Every structure is written in structure tokens, then in C-alpha cells.
Amino acid sequence: MTTTEKTETWSARKSAELYGIDEWSNGYFGVSDAGDVQVKAPTAEGEAAVSLTEIIDGLKQRGLDMPVLLRLENLIDTRISTLNESFADAIRMSGYQNHYRGAFPIKVNQQNHVIAEIARFGERYNHGLEAGSKAELMIALATLKNRESLIICNGYKDAEFIDLGLQACKLGFKCFFVLETLTELALVIERSRVLGIEPLVGVRLKLSTKVEGHWAEDSGDRSLFGLNTNELVNVVDILRDANLLHCFQLLHFHLGSQIPNIRSIRAGVLEACRYYIELIGEGAPLGYMDLGGGLAIDYDGTSSTSGHSRNYSVKEYCIDVVEAIQESLDEHDIAHPVIVTESGRATVAHTAILLFNILDITHFEPSPLPETLPSDCHEMIENLWHSLSEIKTSSLQESYNDVIYYRDQIRDLFHRGDISLRNRALGENIYLAGLQKIVQLLPQMKRIPAELETLPQQLADIYYGNFSVFQSLPDSWAIEQVFPVMPIHRLNEEPTRQAIIADLTCDCDGKLKKFAGPHGDASTLALHPINVGEEYYLGVFLVGAYQETLGDLHNLFGDTNVASVRINADSTIDFVHELHGDSIADVLSYVEYDPNALYQQFRSTAEQAVRDGIITIADRQQMLAAYSESLRGYTYFER
Numbered sequence: 001m002t003t004t005e006k007t008e009t010w011s012a013r014k015s016a017e018l019y020g021i022d023e024w025s026n027g028y029f030g031v032s033d034a035g036d037v038q039v040k041a042p043t044a045e046g047e048a049a050v051s052l053t054e055i056i057d058g059l060k061q062r063g064l065d066m067p068v069l070l071r072l073e074n075l076i077d078t079r080i081s082t083l084n085e086s087f088a089d090a091i092r093m094s095g096y097q098n099h100y101r102g103a104f105p106i107k108v109n110q111q112n113h114v115i116a117e118i119a120r121f122g123e124r125y126n127h128g129l130e131a132g133s134k135a136e137l138m139i140a141l142a143t144l145k146n147r148e149s150l151i152i153c154n155g156y157k158d159a160e161f162i163d164l165g166l167q168a169c170k171l172g173f174k175c176f177f178v179l180e181t182l183t184e185l186a187l188v189i190e191r192s193r194v195l196g197i198e199p200l201v202g203v204r205l206k207l208s209t210k211v212e213g214h215w216a217e218d219s220g221d222r223s224l225f226g227l228n229t230n231e232l233v234n235v236v237d238i239l240r241d242a243n244l245l246h247c248f249q250l251l252h253f254h255l256g257s258q259i260p261n262i263r264s265i266r267a268g269v270l271e272a273c274r275y276y277i278e279l280i281g282e283g284a285p286l287g288y289m290d291l292g293g294g295l296a297i298d299y300d301g302t303s304s305t306s307g308h309s310r311n312y313s314v315k316e317y318c319i320d321v322v323e324a325i326q327e328s329l330d331e332h333d334i335a336h337p338v339i340v341t342e343s344g345r346a347t348v349a350h351t352a353i354l355l356f357n358i359l360d361i362t363h364f365e366p367s368p369l370p371e372t373l374p375s376d377c378h379e380m381i382e383n384l385w386h387s388l389s390e391i392k393t394s395s396l397q398e399s400y401n402d403v404i405y406y407r408d409q410i411r412d413l414f415h416r417g418d419i420s421l422r423n424r425a426l427g428e429n430i431y432l433a434g435l436q437k438i439v440q441l442l443p444q445m446k447r448i449p450a451e452l453e454t455l456p457q458q459l460a461d462i463y464y465g466n467f468s469v470f471q472s473l474p475d476s477w478a479i480e481q482v483f484p485v486m487p488i489h490r491l492n493e494e495p496t497r498q499a500i501i502a503d504l505t506c507d508c509d510g511k512l513k514k515f516a517g518p519h520g521d522a523s524t525l526a527l528h529p530i531n532v533g534e535e536y537y538l539g540v541f542l543v544g545a546y547q548e549t550l551g552d553l554h555n556l557f558g559d560t561n562v563a564s565v566r567i568n569a570d571s572t573i574d575f576v577h578e579l580h581g582d583s584i585a586d587v588l589s590y591v592e593y594d595p596n597a598l599y600q601q602f603r604s605t606a607e608q609a610v611r612d613g614i615i616t617i618a619d620r621q622q623m624l625a626a627y628s629e630s631l632r633g634y635t636y637f638e639r
């Protein structure tokens with residue numbers, strides 16, 4: 001559907017505004033005058049800018065086809081710096097008498113290269129890791145080199161998990177067990193006695209502070225996690241009886257992820273401080289206050305409390321947290337604790353982009369209409385034709401009602417055999433022309449009737465992208481997470497089409513149909529018409545958190561190719577890691593097929609066909625070669 005005429009005055013700047021890139025990119029991405037999306041990587045000497053098309057060229061030369069998950073290593077470093085420096089600034093400014101320690105929650109992105117980079121770069125800040133399972137603890141133990149860094153163990157823990165954590169303590173790591181249940185405490189005490197190693201104990205509080213957003217249920221009385229006040233008192237008594245109260249050193253809470261409103265974060269901290277003060281009174285030493293995750297990302301660029309944004313910056317978050325703790329504890333002359341956060345999303349979301357090409361487009365547009373109707377037309381087609389000529393802004397709803405009515409009449413006539421195939425086709429064509437005309441006049445209405453509001457989406461083009469929502473953007477499907485999407489080139493041309501984006505899966509949920517816009521979520525995205533013989537690339541941004549391992553094999557589309565790049569100060573690109581995505585043989589084996597056995601089965605089918613005289617031996621060879629080649633191939637569309 002065409003909404004705007006192409007004008008000479010379009011510019012890359014206008015594209016930047018249209019897609020809101022300056023709002024959601026946090027300064028890490030921008031549009032160049034040449035119309036390309038650029039990565040603007042902070043470097044030692046300032047900033048280096050590289051266009052994504054240049055990176056794609058480099059990937060192609062290295063045999064990495066679309067779709068590609070592109071990881072920007074510089075941004076991992078930058079995000080860790082930002083978090084640590086912002087806390088350091090807030091602490092310096094307010095005269096807070098202790099420091100900050102970050103712990104990256106491994107569940108947010110477990111990929112080896114990501115964790116390795118976080119551990120390597122984070123070492124200078126004593127940035128640690130948070131583990132929610134035995135497997136994640138094993139990653140942490142093998143990866144962290146700096147024993148000042150914290151290891152925080154959340155999640156349900158069995159004896160094996162606890163033993164591993166106790167051994168880590170013996171090695172000199174500050175490895176905390178955050179108790180999720182009372183039963184766990186008995187096991188921690190028992191294993192600690194057996195191994196003769198004292199544990200570092202933390203407690204996860206169930207706060208009554210409620211937060212907004214998708215994760216609202218992680219907070220409040222019915223939260224799945226954490227101890228209530230009564231259980232907390234029990235922990236103190238049990239530890240005291242076991243002569244281990246001095247091990248109770250950390251107070252933890254986690255109000256949920258992507259907390260949109262800074263006021264709920266502050267309220268949570270204040271409530272936790274009340275517990276902190278009381279527990280000090282009970283004789284627990286404490287010393288660490290762990291706020292969990294929740295630091296949110298501005299996915300839609302609105303800086304609002306919409307579920308896809310937040311009304312605060314990292315800087316403001318740090319200041320509010322530091323001040324809230326300081327004010328609460330100073331009143332009681334209690335020493336300031338080490339502030340711990342387990343920010344995952346805010347650390348890695350910016351660091352990855354999903355890049356894919358468009359394979360095809362479906363338009364919902366009428367073919368050119370005849371000057372006049374053929375003489376043998378049914379009356380209903382004549383009525384529809386007449387309605388089309390009557391469409392005007394003052395009576396759009398009425399026109400819409402008429403157009404739909406006559407369309408239905410024409411369809412009924414066809415079902416009963418009263419009009420021909422060609423007459424029905426003409427009718428459908430006039431109907432589409434009518435809807436297009438109504439949609440073009442919609443913006444002139446003062447108030448758009450509810451029924452007509454979804455018309456633009458109904459008539460939007462469908463752009464078919466070479467990717468799987470289920471594999472690469474699972475949260476878009478599962479929790480309707482909005483991610484910024486935009487073309488990564490041709491941005492000095494006006495995008496004249498309105499579209500939704502469908503993926504390669506045969507699933508009607510496999511599409512992107514909600515887009516961040518300056519006026520809230522939009523149901524369509526402006527895109528360019530495709531130039532014949534030329535690739536058209538889109539990028540989905542801010543996908544570095546949670547998407548990779550939550551992705552699944554719907555329709556057996558496997559892991560995409562992954563490339564990590566580092567942008568140098570002189571704007572050259574280092575291709576640091578390349579990972580080829582799953583082959584078809586890989587994904588088949590995930591669902592218990594043996595690719596060799598499949599090949600043998602296909603071979604015997606082909607051999608039988610030779611015996612039956614259906615194909616020649618040469619045909620057979622050609623078919624087997626194609627089958628074998630496909631097994632090794634990429635699961636996505638290959639050109």
C-alpha cells in the first residue's frame with residue numbers, strides 16, 4: 001500500500017527520525033548521510049563508525065550467508081563500563097561509603113564468547129557472574145579469573161550444586177548461596193559440615209513492592225521466588241542455632257526484568273532496606289545488598305513506562321539506588337553495604353543485531369481497473385462500481401459498509417454459480433480498489449472509527465524475511481516484545497511501502513506485526529520497494545538478551561550464522577569469531593534422526609526406482625548428490 005508519494009526532499013535524517021534510531025539506540029547506532037545504518041562503537045580514542053553493509057560484505061566474503069546474528073564486542077565492553085562507572089560516579093557524588101559489584105546473570109546470554117568477553121573485560125571492575133543452575137555455576141567457575149568478583153548462586157540447589165559452590169569458596173571465590181527456600185538452608189548447613197567449608201549465605205526476599213510491566217508477577221506476595229518474612233526469621237534462628245549467623249552476608253531481591261518505572265525500583269530498595277536494618281538488629285552481619293536485575297532497555301524509544309521502555313537512564317538508576325540505601329541506613333548508623341546488581345538485559349541487549357534479507361513480497365493492491373464496466377456485468381458489480389466512485393472523507397464508514405456488503409453479495413453469487421470466475425475477479429478487484437481509497441482518505445478524518453483503524457494493516461504488504469521468529473526473536477512471539485526493526489541501507493530514499501514482516505516458518509504466528517513508533521506501537525512498518533537483482537536487508541536491533549537460547553527449532557530452522565566483530569579506532573573491522581549455523585543434518589539429529597540412516601533410506605528408494613525403470617542410474621546419482629548436499633546445507637533460504 002502506498003501512503004506517501006516519493007518526494008525529492010527525503011533524506012537520511014528523515015529516515016533516522018521515522019525509525020526513531022536516535023531514541024532507542026543509546027547512541028550506538030545511527031544513520032550516515034549515505035543512507036546506511038552505522039555502528040558507532042566507542043573506542044579508546046573516541047568513536048569509530050562502520051556501516052552494517054560493510055560488515056555484511058565482509059561476512060559474505062567469509063561465506064557467512066543471511067540470516068546472521070551479528071555481535072558487537074565493543075558494545076559488551078561499553079555496557080559493562082557504563083554500569084560500573086555510573087555506580088562509581090553515584091557513589092563518589094553522594095559520599096557513599098562502599099563500592100559496587102556487578103554480577104552478570106548467565107541465563108541472559110550463555111554463549112561462550114559473550115561470557116568470556118564479559119569476564120575478560122569485567123575483570124578490571126571485579127564484575128562477577130550470577131548462576132541459576134549447576135551448569136551455569138560450572139561456567140562461572142571456569143571463566144572467572146578474579147577472586148574479588150562475586151559468584152551469586154540463585155535457583156534451586158541440590159547437594160551437588162552446593163558442594164560445587166562450597167569448593168569455590170575454598171578456592172577463594174566469593175560464592176554466595178542465595179536461599180530460595182528453607183529446605184535449601186538445611187542442605188547448605190549439612191553439606192558445609194560434611195566438607196568442613198563455611199558457606200556465604202544470602203536470602204532472596206519476597207518483597208511486597210509491586211512493579212509494572214510483563215514481569216509484574218515476579219513481585220508481590222504471589223511471586224514464585226523468595227522467602228516471606230516468617231521464613232526469613234526462621235533462617236536467622238536456624239543459622240544462629242548452627243553457629244553460622246556470621247555467614248549470613250547478603251540480602252537479595254529481584255522484582256522482575258525490564259522494570260519500566262524508576263519509582264518501583266526505589267520503592268523496592270527502600271523496602272529491602274527495612275529488612276536490612278532489622279536483620280542487622282537480629283545480629284546478622286550482612287554487608288552485601290543485591291538488587292537482582294530489572295534495569296530496563298528503551299526498546300521502543302519512548303522513554304516511557306510502556307512495557308517496552310523505561311522512564312529513567314542508567315545514571316539515574318544508579319543515583320536513586322545509592323541514595324535510597326544511604327538515606328535509609330544513615331538514619332540508623334548502619335554501615336553502607338556493597339551494592340550488587342545482576343543486570344543482564346541492560347548489559348547485553350544492545351550488543352547483537354539480527355540481520356536478514358527479504359525474499360519476496362505480497363501486495364494487496366488491485367490490478368488496473370477498466371474505464372467502464374463490461375456490458376454483461378451483474379447488478380451487484382455495478383453497485384460496487386458505483387460505491388467506489390462515491391467514496392469521500394465525509395462518509396468513509398458508510399462507504400466501507402457498502403463496499404463490504406457488495407463484496408459479500410458477489411461472493412454469494414459466485415458460490416451459487418450465478419456469476420463467472422472473471423466477474424468475481426473483477427468484483428474482488430473493485431473491492432480492493434475501494435479499500436485502498438478508503439485507507440488513503442483515513443488520515444483526513446478527525447476520529448477514525450474502530451472498524452477502520454485496522455484497515456491499513458489489512459492492506460499492508462507482507463515482506464517475507466529470511467529468518468525464523470521462533471529461532472531468533474522468541475520473545476516477539478511469546479511475550480509480544482517489541483524490538484526496533486529497520487532497513488539498514490537505502491535510507492536516503494523514502495520508504496514508500498507499509499508492511500508487516502513474515503518469517504520462513506509455516507506458522508501464522510511467525511511474523512512481526514508490532515513496531516515501535518514515535519506515537520506508540522504501530523501495526524505496520526515503512527519499507528522500500530525492492531529493486532530487482534538487489535538484496536534488501538533489514539536489521540532487528542537490541543536482541544542480545546535472552547533470545548538465543550530461548551529460541552526453538554520450529555519447522556526445523558536451526559541456529560543462524562553468528563559473527564562477532566570488533567570495530568577498531570581507525571574504523572577497520574576485526575572479524576573475531578565466525579560460527580556457522582546449524583546444518584540440516586544438525587537439526588535433524590536434534591530430533592533424533594540419524595542423517596546417515598536418512599540418506600541410506602533415500603538411497604534405497606532411489607535404487608528401487610531404478611529397478612522399476614522409473615529413473616536412470618544417472619538420475620539416481622544426481623538425486624543422491626542433491627540429497628547429500630542438502631544435508632550439509634544451511635536451514636535457511638540460500639541464494
Ligand SMILES: *Cc1c(COP(=O)(O)O)cnc(C)c1O
Pocket residue numbers: 105107108130154254256257258292293294295342343344345346
Ligand atoms: C533473570 C534474572 C536476572 C536478570 O534480570 P535482567 O532484568 O535481565 O537484568 C537477575 N537476577 C535474577 C535472580 C534473575 O532471575
